Amino acid sequence: MIKTETLSKKRSGPVLFSEYKQGEGVKKALELGRENILFELKSSGLKGRGGAGFPTATKWMLTAASNSDKKFIVCNADEGEPGTFKDRVLLLEYPELVFDGMIIAGYTIGAKNGILYLRGEYEYMLKSLEDYLELLRMDNLLGENIFAGKDFTFDITIRLGSGAYVCGEETALIESLEGYRGEPRNRPPYPVNTGFLGHPTVVNNVETLASVPHILIKGGDWFRTHGTDKSTGSKLFSISGDCKKPGVYELPWGTSINELLNLVEAKNTKAVQVGGASGICLPKSQFNRVLGYEDAATGGSIMIFNESRNMLKILKNFMEFFVEESCGQCTPCRIGNIKLLEGVERIEKDDFTFSYINNLKELGRTMQAASKCGLGQSSPNSFISILDNFKDEIFGAKRKGEKNV
């Protein structure tokens, strides 16, 4: 008998961290049938949990509607955003949710193959996940004709990434799966039309898929009771940095930064980076903002910085990250990030003019608009928000008398 090393669950939360028995969601899905699954999903308002926030039901519907003999469901477990570690918790402690979510997705869109794209650094959990899949196969929950009378065949394979941050972008992930350089593709066409090996493909974040079984069991309307109008349900937040109780928390969308800081017992907080390196950095004056797609959006990463931190150094760290992790394909991202880093270095050396800094901010806006994928489109976020929100600290005395900044 294969024994999986599922960690003991001490967590609790409104949705994901609530009670769940393996297979429950799948059973419910079969009762509902494809159309009702999509209906529940649609009414739940579930949006992609990786950060981009695309409505999951729409993604599934587009793929379900496309006419192809082969379709794929890919679970994006390339959790690479600095400061996120919630997918790791889900995969280690709640694999049944993730895999049930994949099976439900496969059933709904008509895919026979599911692929879990596991971050290279998570290789250590490969064995336990493989074992878990083997268990499912033994119980006839994966493989040929897994549900009597439903003519449904589905299996899941696990593929390892090799450490590139950009491979978390869905089209780069697909390129990587196909054996090419992990470089984002042109979109449109989108993966729901031409994805893995040219077939319609749904790429969903681990947390998105893990939310699905709960939604089906308890209903889309129940899911909506959590969170806000535009950001329904709850979210896992990976909280790190200067606080007493870092870790993964499940909180409803709409929680304010202040509430969150109290929860993790953070003191003397100067700044909160919402959404990882590609997110925005909020100063104290904005701690009343709420977490949600409509306000401070995040894929889960929350980094807390207290008064002892140097914001310029934090920014430099982020920019160095992007210079290295840009795939190098498109001009704005490949060269733009270098220029932004150069800007930070020149501020450090006090060798800059404000018109130069403003030029760089403009460049950042071009990168946001003209880069090929989400990496380049979001890498200037921290540059712009830190320089805007922490002017006094960064430019200090030099700023006095300057009106432009």
Added chain:
Amino acid sequence: MSKREYERIPVSQQAHVVSKPKDLTAIGGMVSVQINEKKITVPLGTTILEACQLNQIHIPTLCHHPDLCIAGVCRVCVVEVEKMRTLQTACSFPITSPIKINTSTQMVRKARRHIIDLLLSEHYGECYSCFRNGNCELQNLAKEFGVDNYTFGHVKTQRYEVDSSSAAVIRDMNKCVLCKRCVRTCIDLQEVGVLEAVKRGHETHVGTFLDKPLAEVICINCGQCINRCPTSALRANDPSDEIWAAIDNPKKHVVIQTAPSPRAAIGEEFGKEAGKSFTGELNTALRRIGFDRVFDTNFTADLTIMEEGTELLTRLKKAIVEKDESVKLPQFTSCSPGWVKYIEHFYPEFLDYLSSAKSPQQMFGALIKTFYAQEAKIDPADIVTVALMPCAAKKFECNRPEMCDSGFKDVDYGLTTREMAKMIREAGIYLPEMPKSHFDDPFGDASGAGLIFGATGGVMEAALRTAYELVTGREVPFENLVIEPCRGFEGVKQASVKLENCVEQYKFLEGVDLKFVVAHGTANAKIVMEMLKKGELNDVHFVEIMACPGGCLGGGGQPIPTSNVIREKRAQAIYEEEASLPIRKSHENPHVNYVYEKFLTDGPCGKLSHKLLHTHYVKRGKYIS
């Protein structure tokens, strides 16, 4: 006669393109869009760039190339699409719904300018010390956007060492803008796969396997990457300084041979439209520059037909009459040095199928330093032979160690069309206004058969004209000697001619359906070789392969830019010139007959011609140490 058509879509292109509907009149077949207040309808799947080009709306591009699949990496062509959060690249965005597009908003202009500024900041060097000055797409963009300063600085030191290891192609990654046209050319267009982007982020560069020098990897030297490079990151290995030195040296007798393709394209270097040959003008210009003799490579093209044709007939006789099973058929042409190196690397087990005849360039070199030296009473040690070729691989070919059968290096320098144009300009000559003149004796003007070697299918057409007539005693049964199945730009062409009422000597060929295959571009060569592997070419007798798309006229040494339209015009120029020539069959070329009478007295494929005009090949293989 049957033509078989092959469709080939590059792997990297397949998943990224929305295919256009077959029936445009079907519902949804056409989509109406609005571009800058102008309403138009286009077929579903048309890209924004295509739609704009059809409506005279200019969109700047850099990584886009008509021969290659879409990349969408330079981002210069971004436009605004209403309701989309970000700017979209016109080259890659397929129109599938009625959208509103704006090609020149403030956002768009600013983004484009930023992108150009960024590219310039990493682009080493200055325009005035660059061989692409005046013909550089990055320079054009800078001009178009009025760039008058380096907003984001300018790189002051070279980041990469220039790779000049290859005899044919020099790579200077300091000039690279990472448009990846060379990568797409190498992988998708030619399916050789030497170049690929290496590393990531700011470290990204186009590299070879393990970043080895180009000379040590499986590069076939076709130079197609050079033709598609928007900047000067790729160039041919230019020998013009050495050639000037030879010309300036009174002791040296400098001889040049000119191939037909450069003559049909060199006008483009002087601002002329593609599609006109400047053969006579070039002859005069070359004499003014100081070349002592100007010869026509077509002469040895005719000689190639005699040698290669005789070799084919010999192989056929051995196979049919002597039932010799060791004879390899079909016989493959060996004129294209890119193709020769391709087969040496990728299909070394099939080298015996290759004709042993040298290419016209090398045949000429060997003859100049033997027969011509003898006739003109010049010490071959004092002769410098230059070959004006449309080709980068010819530079490698003339440097092959076995190409010294005359006792000297048969051809000293291979010169591309671009380099020739530079020399002509340097000499203060405006080529199109030169008076016309003929080639020098003893080789004189060649036949039209040699001339059409420049276009894909040309060798086949020339060979058929001669072989058919030798075997049957009659002209090929095609109107005006134009063998239509050999012409055109399909990737792989297949056809046959029936041999009937053969002359006594070739009675063994009576009733044989002489089957031939023509392919151009190594991607198509790969198709042919895979067919050969599967035994699908068992009944084929002769295969012509040219490494470059379109044949020599699309060679890696030809003027930049290139596209299918330009290549078609060059082909037209070649076919028009040939139709006007008095002699159009190789075996009727009186100078060829003179050489066989006076020098190669034991005839085609005889002992001396075997020594001077034939060669052997190297099994290189794909795996490099």
